[in-house]
Amino acid sequence: MGVKLLLEKAHVPGIRYIETYRKEGGYRAVEKALKQMDPASIVEEVKKSGLRGRGGAGFPAGMKWSFIAKPEGVPRHLVCNADESEPGTFKDRYLMEFIPHLLIEGLIVSSFALGSNDTYIYIRGEYAWIVDILEQAIEEAKANGFLGKNILGTGFDCNIYVQRGAGAYICGEETALIESLEGKRGNPRIKPPFPAIEGLWRRPTVVNNVETLAAVVPIINMGGDEYAKIGVGRSTGTKLISACGNINKPGVYEIDMTISVEEFIYSDEYCGGIANGKRLKACIPGGSSVPILPANLLLKTAKGETRYMNYESLSDGGFATGSMMGSGGFIVLDEDQCIVKNTYTLARFYRHESCGQCSPCREGTGWMEKILKNIDTGKGKMSDIDLLWDIQRKIEGNTICPLGDAAAWPVAAAIRHFRDEFEWHVNHPEEAQKRNYGLAHYADPIHVPA
């Protein structure tokens, strides 16, 4: 059993309510932070902890906080990014549903550290029932003196509001999120200025992921140095992984980033192995936009070393032979799954979610979807594979926000590692039209656990 800092108490009956949450030690971090620490020392602890943004980019949270501008007389804001929309990712939802006060507690401490008196949780519109859960938790916190005016007699005022989005993946990008929070279309802004200088209503703003803000609670309770001892290298603390696809035990797991990918997939404590006795073919380890890896490169790096569930190990080998930790959306594909079809559904997703601002993304995602659909249904040409490669290269790096990259990478990785499967579709149009399955041999060597 690894260390659990976020979900250890998530299944205590009644933990959703403040009485139980406090009985289990909740809101100690608020007491400690507001009464014994000042904002600068909280930022310092978060820096020492090595906590990296859990939304996908992995940027050091303490450093992000230290960028916030403090012009005289201008309010600052903390915004919680709960727009979880990356395919394969459902960890923030889990945390908010089961242990909402952990997020609220993290938000209060972080608001104090950043000087935010009005803090917003921007949650994806589809998570409508979670809005009720969070608003109830906020009301309870207010009734117990942890929110509102003069919190715990310290003179610090803070309110938290929950704002629902309305269905747009792009709003997970922080500047698009801010636009949306201002009541506009979710079109990302050109950076600079960065939100830390000019964010919500042109005020200094920090946007952090749900899991990042929840992790501030154990960091304050145990101290940044102790937190940094968990994990390995620059992958400190614990990470929530949402595992799905063809596995026996889909769900949300908290790991301490020292376990191997093989253990994560096959151990009964986590995914419990591949479903229906099938073999592992491929995996997208960090949400749909990170590169897919065939079984052999997933379990071992190109150098033949064991691959671990952490930032450094998952990206070992770069995009040529590695992938990314991303958001922790871990999608496992068994031997029967068709890489072309899977890539097509992801390309369709990105076409649907492109905001349309930048031509390479708006046009390119549409082209990729159409070409992949043709190949998947047996109407593709061999030259289409090169065309796909060419399009994704022309999107990557040429857009205002990273959605362009996110759309390009899955297509690039699928062709890089499974080109023969694309070629098979072109060479066997009739079979490709009839079936999606039975392409196991493309994943050789398939790993069979001893």
Place this chain on the structure above:
Amino acid sequence: MTKFNDEQLKEFSRLVARYPEGKQKSALLPVLHLAQDSFGGWLSAETMDYVAELLNITPIEVYEVATFYSMYNLKPVGKYMFEVCQTGPCMVNGCDDIIEYIGTKLGIKPGETTADGMFTLKTVECLGACGYAPMMQMGKHYKEHLTKERVDAIIDECRKNAAANN
């Protein structure tokens, strides 16, 4: 005439009060949700104009937002809307079969509404329930681990509820 009732106006005021003075436009997304829920599950031009008036912004500012986000319905929908996820992880777990089954059972294609105005079938992109696939959203809640039997039961329940409310 499209107008919020007292209770809806109270909720409107609660939403607007969250933002600093002069930034009431920030309430647009939540107010559009409220309007859609209050006026038959979709946003007519009349409804959007009313929202613009309430927030003291121009109608075009409302239209451009309403057309951007996928949860706002710009034409009437059925009493029950089945929004079935079709992205990668749901596809891997057989959502195509579920979409086809619902369509055949209700006699509609994705994007269509049954003639009696009871059901709308819509395909959507990832809703964040990948570990509980296949799934769909129905109103405020998710229906997960869908099977044909579970779809049958959900449709029966909808029909029963609709009959009981008539």
